[in-house]
Amino acid sequence: MTAAVPAGGSVAPAEGRMLPWGRARALANRLPAPLPPQEVPLAGAAGRALAAPVLARAAVPGFDNSAMDGYAVRGGGPWRVTGRILAGCPDPGALRDRTAVEIATGAPVPAGADRVVPYEDADRAGNLVSAPAVGREHIRRRGEDASPGDLLVSAGGPVTPAVMGLAASAGLDTLTVARPPRVRVLLTGDEIVRAGIPGPGQVRDALGPLLPPLLAGFGAEVTGLDLIDDTAGPLTAAMAGAAEEVVIVCGSSSVGPADHLHAALSRLAATVHVDGVACRPGRPQLLAELGGARWAVGLPGNPFAALVAAYTLPQPLIAGLTGRGLPELPSALVSGATRPLPGQTRLVPVRWGAGSAVVVAHDRSGYLGAAALADALAIIEPGWTPTTPTGLIVLR
Ligand SMILES: Nc1nc2c(c(=O)[nH]1)N[C@H]1C(S)=C(S)[C@@H](COP(=O)(O)OP(=O)(O)OC[C@H]3O[C@@H](n4cnc5c(N)ncnc54)[C@H](O)[C@@H]3O)O[C@H]1N2
Numbered sequence: 001m002t003a004a005v006p007a008g009g010s011v012a013p014a015e016g017r018m019l020p021w022g023r024a025r026a027l028a029n030r031l032p033a034p035l036p037p038q039e040v041p042l043a044g045a046a047g048r049a050l051a052a053p054v055l056a057r058a059a060v061p062g063f064d065n066s067a068m069d070g071y072a073v074r075g076g077g078p079w080r081v082t083g084r085i086l087a088g089c090p091d092p093g094a095l096r097d098r099t100a101v102e103i104a105t106g107a108p109v110p111a112g113a114d115r116v117v118p119y120e121d122a123d124r125a126g127n128l129v130s131a132p133a134v135g136r137e138h139i140r141r142r143g144e145d146a147s148p149g150d151l152l153v154s155a156g157g158p159v160t161p162a163v164m165g166l167a168a169s170a171g172l173d174t175l176t177v178a179r180p181p182r183v184r185v186l187l188t189g190d191e192i193v194r195a196g197i198p199g200p201g202q203v204r205d206a207l208g209p210l211l212p213p214l215l216a217g218f219g220a221e222v223t224g225l226d227l228i229d230d231t232a233g234p235l236t237a238a239m240a241g242a243a244e245e246v247v248i249v250c251g252s253s254s255v256g257p258a259d260h261l262h263a264a265l266s267r268l269a270a271t272v273h274v275d276g277v278a279c280r281p282g283r284p285q286l287l288a289e290l291g292g293a294r295w296a297v298g299l300p301g302n303p304f305a306a307l308v309a310a311y312t313l314p315q316p317l318i319a320g321l322t323g324r325g326l327p328e329l330p331s332a333l334v335s336g337a338t339r340p341l342p343g344q345t346r347l348v349p350v351r352w353g354a355g356s357a358v359v360v361a362h363d364r365s366g367y368l369g370a371a372a373l374a375d376a377l378a379i380i381e382p383g384w385t386p387t388t389p390t391g392l393i394v395l396r
């Protein structure tokens with residue numbers, strides 16, 4: 001749903017304009033154009049999104065090598081042992097008929113060898129070694145895992161430690177990855193204090209500590225976090241002045257007298273794509289397009305609602321900006337005290353139990369206690385019953 005906010009005022013997200021939770025996520029993922037990719041050294045690519053497929057540069061293995069410590073043998077035994085080949089040997093030479101060389105795992109196999117006999121299967125007597133007439137080859141052949149040019153990993157997935165190791169095995173020194181979108185977080189609320197025990201009427205900021213690591217895990221680079229005066233002017237100025245691709249505003253997305261995000265978006269002539277999501281908690285949240293391929297997201301101030309909302313709009317948005325789709329969600333049966341809500345998706349903290357996910361009690365919009373103990377958020381759709389497999393957003 002795309003609508004311009006009427007000038008000069010905040011507007012309550014009317015029930016009818018609220019997007020279903022799944023559609024809001026899909027829209028946030030689909031709207032942004034991916035940022036241009038960049039080539040980075042392997043070590044700097046951890047966790048980033050692959051923007052190009054990983055193609056092998058070298059054969060894997062690079063040469064025929066032994067899979068076992070033992071003897072490389074040629075022809076029928078017993079074999080006369082003529083030497084020893086260790087890993088790193090540049091030229092193992094050739095093996096003559098009825099001879100053997102001791103060989104280490106990973107060492108190049110001499111030309112003419114039929115197989116490697118592991119020490120455990122070999123009988124050594126002086127200079128002679130014997131073994132059963134038939135046995136496995138125990139030779140890893142050049143290119144049997146990958147040849148130069150082979151597709152190793154498709155674009156779009158994350159650079160995991162295994163992807164980095166695989167790329168190195170195949171001779172790569174760099175990877176082409178999506179540039180992480182830069183995100184600025186703006187906290188609002190005159191009651192918010194950033195340290196210590198809050199005084200009368202004050203509230204300790206929970207989102208300053210929560211959001212940066214969460215957003216970094218989504219693939220963003222959080223460039224800064226500011227506490228903004230709770231009036232429309234400073235909020236508008238802070239949003240206008242942010243050079244980042246994404247500005248996240250916390251605690252100003254509802255319709256109260258100090259909720260200025262709608263007014264700021266109006267002053268900035270933003271295009272509002274999402275204004276309220278049919279989920280609980282996290283209903284007042286916004287996604288808007290600022291000029292210059294920049295995005296504004298409004299998260300509710302209530303901390304658990306903000307956590308849910310972060311998985312609703314910023315996570316799919318950041319995925320879209322880095323060229324990734326929405327991930328497949330695991331599912332499980334959910335047991336415990338919860339019930340579906342008509343017309344709304346309910347996000348419920350759960351822990352893994354014996355074969356099912358168990359609801360964690362006390363999930364209050366303003367309190368993170370249940371979420372802090374949870375392994376996942378269960379996506380309870382209208383019509384859910386305890387026998388319905390339920391999608392999960394994994395929190396850990
Ligand atoms: N008339 C209506 N009132 C409200 C509605 C509504 O639809 N109609 N929605 C309610 C829901 S649901 C939520 S959630 C909140 C969201 O409000 P805002 O996003 O505008 O946030 P605030 O009003 O500023 O704050 C709400 C609550 O959260 C506390 N807060 C704010 N920032 C932080 C922070 N960084 N760390 C910890 N706590 C924070 C703030 O003190 C308030 O207690 O609106 C309802 N009202």
Ligand code: MOO
Pocket residue numbers: 279280281282283284300302305306365366
């Ligand atoms: O949905 Mo609000 O986001 O309940 O607290």
